Amino acid sequence: MLLCNFGEKLIIAEIINSCPLPSLVVKFLEILAMVSFSKSATKYMLVNSILISAVRSSSSFSITKASKTMSKSSIFSRFGGFNFCNKSTNLAATRSLSTSEQYTEDAIGMAKKFNFDQFESLLTTGGDDRSLILPESGANKYHIRPVPIESHQIFRGSCTGNPPTKSAFEATKKFYEENLESIQSCQLDSALRDIFKEQRERLKKYLDLPEGAEVIIAPSGSDAEYLPIAIAKALHPDKKIVNGVTQLNEIGAGTAPASTGKFFSKYAPFLGDHGLDYLEGFDGIEGIVVGARNKDGSVVDAAQKMDEFEKEQIALGNYPIVHAVFGGKTGLRDTVMPSSIDKGDTSMAIVDACQGRFTLAEMKEWMDNDAIVLFTASKFFQAPPFCAAVIIPPSIAEKLSTADAPKEMLGANGLLGFVTDKELPSCMDSWKPYLNDDAINNVGLALRWQAGLYSMEKLESISDDERTALVDEWAAKVKNMVEENPNIDLFCVERSITSIRMAKDGDTSQWLNMGEARDLFRWMSLDVSEVVPDATEEEKKALATSGFIGQPVSVSEDFAIVRIALGVDSLYAYSQDKASTLAEDQMLVNKLGAIAKHFSTLKASGL
Structure with a gap:
């Protein structure tokens, strides 16, 4: 007997619509769909028995694709008996991690060209183009690799994207080896279901949610933007949804389109x-986008x-989603964090706290x-890029539980x-039957969240008050370092993010623009000491240091800035x-100053 993992009338209807079953079987299924059983397993066994009989009695029976509403895979991928466990088909061998198996395999292949192992x-x-290893660099677009930095390197780029920290990397790799590496493909759906459930509970505990x-x-903070829209539609299906977003240019580039x-990327997970x-x-x-700053x-x-x-949208009879950002790229916080009016009946408030720099x-x-609240573990908490969460307050969660x-x-x-x-x-x-597909499994996301949660829990030994005091003290020290350097x-x-502008060739009448700052950002991760012969010995030491900062x-x-940001590690x-x-921070400040001073020389080098 095949053991099915479904139990809703919707699924039975999908079977009827998708499969050319004998008319008598169809009639029986239609009756069955209207019957309520005290134990859902009874219905599962009945449907399985009917389908087996239909397969044996009808030579014309064929397995067809389910509708787009359900998934791209065959509806029978939900039937355990059609996906036999084979001892040779473990995760490492099959790499069947998403509906677009080729996309996943391509991502793994791109990484393996640079000798990253299967886990790395x-x-x-399970993300978008930002996470992919680029063929020209062996790193992603943020110059980050899926391994911890070398012992001689310095990392202060948690406001952008993170390599895994050494301790989180080791803990997550152990988790992978014990729970996922040798798992059979037909067990992956169930395993990830348990993993994500545990991760949600751990996050609720860490954040002390009510x-x-x-x-x-x-998958990411940008992806997370789609979910409040869908929640708003579920709660108010007959209203026009309008979305207001703040801090353009200081939030993720994908937020405004999302x-x-x-779609904000040519790739989706x-x-x-x-x-x-x-x-x-x-x-x-529809919606509006408000910039973070004036010209x-x-x-x-x-x-x-x-x-x-x-106020304008409510007066028009629409349902507004109202954003505020609690810490953008420079750490900038909107002055007011909004409330959902009438507990979400009149408007929906979104706090973008994706930087994770809050108490x-x-x-x-x-x-x-x-x-x-939109949150990520891949900024301050230094999980690899990216992993996010949408945190739903009790009032809205309760409404969702009874909404279609x-x-x-x-x-x-x-x-x-x-x-x-x-x-x-x-x-x-009520959403789950439409999003159920055991062939779609985001292993990468589960691993990234595992790394993030490890780092979050590591920091639990330091109270919020202690953490705030440490951040304030660190920021004051780094501020003094920057102010003492004449070239920056x-x-x-803003809290644990220090934003810095750079004087081109040491001339404070001209500051690096965005294109020039991108060059500096790239050079910060490289040893560039050999191409600046006029540098002092102290400057050459700094220029030889590999450091990762905020993009x-x-x-x-008139100018752009880069950032030195404290992260959990x-x-x-x-x-x-x-x-x-x-001492590490001082070295980064020295390198920023040296690159600014010798910018034209570095640019002429072609690096």
């Missing part, structure tokens, strides 16, 4: 190179603009304000291109050995 290569899968709050696991339902513009079912989503670099009052937007008290306040699914948004070219039912909490059970200038300090940000029409190191940590 898996860390680059009873009734729920967590969705998502906020109106557009389960679709590969999709060639699509909008997610299926997301057409008609001169001064801060825009985004909170006021969002308040005006919200538990601040998280509690957002939950009390009925705001959905926005099924038009859950197709293969919609949300099923990014998440499956395995990543969803129980309050979204402090732009701003450039365009904050003004460097914060923990600072708590244990302040002098050694600050």
Whole structure:
């Protein structure tokens, strides 16, 4: 007997619609779909028996593809008996990690060309183009590799993207070897279901979320933007959804397009190179985007603009989603974190806390304000790029638990291109039949979250108050270092992110623009000492140091900045050995100053 893993009328209807069954069998299934059983296993066994009989009695019976609403794979991929366990088909051998198997295999192949092993290569899968290993560099677009940095390298780029920390890498690799490396492909769906459930519970515990709050696991902060839209549609299916986003240029580049339902990358986790513009079912989503700064670099009052937007849309009878950013690329925080009006009945508030630089008290306040929070473990907490979560407050989770699914948004070219039912909490059970596909398994995401949670839990020994004091002390020290260097200038300090602009060739009348700052960003990770013969011995020592910092940000029409950002690993190191940590920061500041001073020489070198 085949053991099926479904139990809803929807699935029975899909079988009837997808398979040319004998008419008598179809009639029996239609009757069965209307019957309620006290134990769902009874229905499973009956349907299995019917299907086996149908297969044996009908020579014309064939297995067809399910509709896009369900998945790209055959509907019978849900039947254990059609996916036999074979001892030779372990995860390492098959690499069947997503619907787009070729995309996953290509990602692994790109990584293995640079001698990354299977585990390391898996860390680059299940995301978008930002995670892929580029053939010209052997690293991703942030110059990051899926392995810990070398002992002689310095890392202060947690505000952009992270290599795994050494301790998290080792812990996650052990987890992979014990739980996933030798698993048979037919067991992967069940294994990941348990892993994601445990990860959601660990995150709820770490963030001290209130009873009734729920967590969705998502591939990245940009991907996470699609989920509040779908939640809004589920709660208000007859209203026009409008989305307001703040801090353009200081949030992820994918946030603005994602906020109106557009694909932000040519790749999607389960679709590969999709060639699509909008997610299926997301057409008609409108919105506004508010910049972070004026042309001169001064801060825009985004909170006021969002308040005006919200009132205007409510007056028009629409349902507004209102964003505020709690720490953009420079650490900039909008002045007001919004509340969902009438607990989400009138508007939905989103707090973008993807940088992860907040206290538990601040998280509690957002939950009390009925705001959905977007969070990642791949910024401050230094998980490999990327892994995110959508945190749903109890009030909205309760409403979701009784709402119908926005099924038009859950197709293969919609949300099923990014998440499956395995990543969803129980309050979204009505969504799960549409997102259920045991052939879609984001192992890379599970591993990245495992690394992030390891680092989060490692920091639990330091209280919020102690952490805040350490960050403030570190930031003050680094601020002084920057101010003492004549070739660079402090732009701003926001908690654990220090933003710096660079004087071109040491001339403070001209600052590096965005293109030039990108060159500097690349050179920071390289030994460039040999191409600057005029550098002093101290400068050559700095120029020879490989350091990773936060990527450039365009904050003004006249200049760009780069960032030195404390992350979980460097914060923990600072708590244990302040002098050694600050010595690393001093070396990075020295290198920034040396590159700025000798910028034209470096540019002429062709590096």
